Amino acid sequence: MNDLDPAALECLAALVDEGSFERAAARLSLTQSAVSQRLRALEARLGQPVVVRSRPLRLTEAGKVLLRFARQWQALRADVARELEAAGRADDRLPIAVNADSLATWVLPALDALVQAGVFLELVVDDQDFTHDWLRQGAVLGCVSTVRQALRGCRVTPLGVMPYVAVASPAFVARELPQGLHRRNFSQVPFLVFNRKDDMQAQWVSRAFGVRQPRLRERFVPSSDAYVRAAVMGWGVGVAPELQVRPHVERGELQVLHPEVRLPVALHWHQWKLGDDPGPQARASLLDRVGLALAAGARHALEPVA
Structure with missing residues (x-):
């Protein structure tokens, strides 16, 4: 109309x-x-x-x-x-949806230059499997998601792979897992879970032990940073991005359980097409600049898509 x-x-x-x-x-x-x-x-x-x-x-x-x-x-x-050199008004904010683990690791550094230049971003946080729903509903203009298929009217760019690993504190392992984590005891061990949308722990157990739909003892910690902190404190087994837990592993605060089991999560950037794609000499739109910044940050932080 x-x-x-x-x-x-x-x-x-x-x-x-x-x-x-x-x-x-x-x-x-x-x-x-x-x-x-x-x-x-x-x-x-x-x-x-x-x-x-x-x-x-x-x-x-x-x-x-x-x-x-x-x-x-x-x-x-x-x-x-x-x-027109009038950007930066608060009502011209640009909403995008990202998953909490990306926000806690590589997204902020990737977007820092744009924010410092005066771009007003609104970051909406949800599970990586559900950020796409925000885009579909029109609540955001772009999202970082595990979904590969582009919506009609959108375009999608592969970002990279974020591997997840299982970790626990040495004290927790000594107390709860003296014989290691295995098929016969995983259901008695507390696993840390971000929220009720989070199924990374079940996916990891399925991959590690060949168990379909495993039932886990869950302790909910709905903050990406607090989640890792809880693992360091010995609250349970966490399944977190290798990128996020690497410093804690290097300091001996966490140890990787079954290092051979890595859960690869492929991430993609989706954005609405707001007009014709810019030509080589055209200035990229603000949303395009966000997508380019995220793609550059992902190339630095994530593993390439196979």
Whole structure:
């Protein structure tokens, strides 16, 4: 449709970001009534609702489509503002989704130069198997994900492989695993788990011992840094990126269990196509610059895709 009201789209994006009409109105310096009127006008134009006014607020399928368009429009506006030397406004933030382990290891160094140059990024954190859902819903413009297949309207770039290994503190091994971790005792040993979406531990056990759908004793530690810290403190066996635990292994704070078993996780960068691909002499868009920075950082930190 060629007559969608940009102000109404801005209200829709703010409502999703803030979670309520009151906070969305405050962010846009409008009254709640004005926000509500713009959304009603948008719904009237479409002939269908875009927001389910429940607690919490939810988007309809039509609302999700419009949210994707609103995000893309915001990113294009940020590019124009940057070229006019007006970039850096907080409302021109660029949302991307990354997994916690990448955020704790290689993503921040990869993006540092852009942030120092004034790019306003909003980092949304989720499991690497679920960051793609944020992109599909239109909540972000790009994501680091294990998903290989590009969505329609998106392009995908392989980043590299992040191997995961099983680790535990020497004290934990001496106390709980004097005979080592093996097929007969893994179900009695506590494993550290990031959250209920995290199945790295089960995948590692399946690969190490040939057990389908293993049942584990789980201790949840929902922070990537705290997860490794808990392993160092002897809370249980952790399955973490080799890149993240390497310094602790070198200092003797952790030891790798079954070093021959490495769980390779291939990561990919997905982003919405916001227009024609830039030619060789064209200036890359802001989202393209984020993708290029992540690809460069991944080449330095990750293993190449086979």
